[in-house]
Each structure stands twice: as structure tokens, then as C-alpha cells.
Amino acid sequence: MYAPKVYQALHGVFCIYKPASESMKSVIATLKGKLGSELNKMQPLRQESYSEGVYDSENSKTDLPVITTLPDLSDHRLVVGPRYLREDFHLGTTCNLSHHSSGVLVVGIGSGCRVIKTIQGSRHLRVYHVKGEFGTATDDFFSTGRILERSTYKHVSLPKLDRLISAVQSGHQRQQFFYAGLDEDSEEAYEAACEGLIRPMDDKTPPILYSIKCIDFQPPTFTLEIHAINEYCTYLAKLIHEIGLELKTNAICKQIRRIRHGYFTLDHALLQKHWTAEHILNNIDFCKPSVKRENLGRIRLMRRRKIENNLLEA
Numbered sequence: 001m002y003a004p005k006v007y008q009a010l011h012g013v014f015c016i017y018k019p020a021s022e023s024m025k026s027v028i029a030t031l032k033g034k035l036g037s038e039l040n041k042m043q044p045l046r047q048e049s050y051s052e053g054v055y056d057s058e059n060s061k062t063d064l065p066v067i068t069t070l071p072d073l074s075d076h077r078l079v080v081g082p083r084y085l086r087e088d089f090h091l092g093t094t095c096n097l098s099h100h101s102s103g104v105l106v107v108g109i110g111s112g113c114r115v116i117k118t119i120q121g122s123r124h125l126r127v128y129h130v131k132g133e134f135g136t137a138t139d140d141f142f143s144t145g146r147i148l149e150r151s152t153y154k155h156v157s158l159p160k161l162d163r164l165i166s167a168v169q170s171g172h173q174r175q176q177f178f179y180a181g182l183d184e185d186s187e188e189a190y191e192a193a194c195e196g197l198i199r200p201m202d203d204k205t206p207p208i209l210y211s212i213k214c215i216d217f218q219p220p221t222f223t224l225e226i227h228a229i230n231e232y233c234t235y236l237a238k239l240i241h242e243i244g245l246e247l248k249t250n251a252i253c254k255q256i257r258r259i260r261h262g263y264f265t266l267d268h269a270l271l272q273k274h275w276t277a278e279h280i281l282n283n284i285d286f287c288k289p290s291v292k293r294e295n296l297g298r299i300r301l302m303r304r305r306k307i308e309n310n311l312l313e314a
Helices: 003-009 024-041 112-122 158-179 187-195 233-246 277-291 298-313
Strands: 012-018 049-054 066-071 091-093 102-109 126-134 136-138 147-150 208-218 221-229 251-261
Touching: 003 024, 003 277, 012 024, 012 112, 012 277, 024 091, 024 277, 091 112, 102 112, 112 277, 126 233, 136 251, 158 208, 158 233, 221 233, 233 251
Parallel strands: 102 251
Antiparallel strands: 012 102, 049 066, 091 102, 126 221, 126 251, 136 147, 208 221
């Protein structure tokens, strides 16, 4: 493969699976390092050459200099060093995952960084599998934190947990219209609900949980599937802690795994062993249907309709 052509093709949006126990800074550094190392091993630019008159008294029948083409050593790889450095790759991410969490992470490279900003503004629904454990409390709500308290959990049952998370979901559903700037009793709210998910107007609102359900219950561990917008990992861990308190016990978060981000699912995500130029280029093509303009522009259309309605009323 020809390195300059590969470098010019690295523009777009792709999806990776972020492993747990790695920071976002480490993930980005790994991607840039692998891309740079791989491109430096590919066929480089053609080395420049120059013509020079050389005296060859042994093989030449004349004393005049012979015009000879010589390689330009000032452009040699051993002289100039690696052609592709980490700084040559511009990567951007949206809805970053914390050090403790893993799962689907959408990444933009080159011109794809502009699309990443659009995805961020579209506020797509994100789905998590959050694993908790009853009986322990820590200072940071995660299992890696310092233990503060231990408690019994034998009285916790699946029906009790289901009733609690249903109440939590109901409370958040009532807030959807408020953070979307809509009156839940208005016709505009009805029309917005008919069009699809009611999303907040911006990313500065508190987290909104659209669905919570328990998909695995094996005390002391349990797993919740959470659909949310404007959430962050610490909030999800704190939610597990508060669920434990409401059930008259304690709970910590053992795992946060994002399984979907809008139109991006686990099927799109590249494992760490596939973070190569070839797989990333193929993944950019595979993700193109997920970044279509109509998929990213629904929030802007809803916002524009609201502004137009307000102008008409004024």
C-alpha cells in the first residue's frame, strides 16, 4: 500500500470499542501511534534524485565528467526520520467514556471531526449495560474505590428492584418535555411525541433516563440496561449507589458498558486488535450510512420548527 494515498483517505467517522481501565487520552495516543507506525512501514514517497558530473577515469574513455543520477540523501528515511508522527493525525471523539467504562466510542479523523461535532449536537440516545453489586459502599461509587461501609442485602428481591427503577424512569419521563422546552399539555408536545423521541434542547440539561430495566439479577450482582441522553459515567455509578440506598442497603458500580450510541452499535465497533489503517478505512465506509445528513439533522429541524412557531405567536 502507498502511504500518502492511505493518509489522504483517512478522513471520516469510524467506531471503536474502548477497553476498560484505559483513559481517553491513552486510547487516542494508541490510535495515533498505531496509524503512524503502520504508515511509516508502507511504501513511502519516491526519493528525490539529482544529476551530477562524476569523473570515472577507469571505465570512461574520456577525461570529461560523466553525468550521473544520484539519490538525494537529504531526503532519505534514515536522515529525515519517520514521515508520519502522532501530531499528523487529527482525531476527535464525542460523548467520551471514563477510565472505568468500556464500549462503543465514535471517533472522527481528519474532516470527520466536523461530523463529530454534529453528532454531539444531535444528542442521540445512548444505551448502557451497568453492572452493580449490593452490600458495599465506596467513596467514588465504583468497585475500585475505598470501602466505606458494608451492609446486608438478603432482603432485596427482583420485584422490589423493578418497582424502584420503574419509579425512577417515570420521574425522568415527566422531565422530557420540560427540558425540550415544551408544555406537555400542548399540541406542539403531542406532535413532537408523534415524530419520535423527545430530546432536550441542548447538552447542558441534567441527564434524562428514557428507559431502565433489570436484565440480570443474581444477588449480590445485578445488571441494568439504561437508555439515556446527556448522561455521564459518574452519574450512572451514582445512580447505582442511590438505588442501593433506596433498597435499604448499599451498592457499587462494577462495570459500565456502552452498547449503542445513536445509530452506532457493537457491530460497528473495532476491537483493539483491529485498530489498523486497513480496518479503519473499511470501518469508515461501513459507518457512512450511520452519519447520513437526515440522521443527524432531526434535532435541528425540531428546534427550527419551535423557533418558527414562537416567531409566529409573537
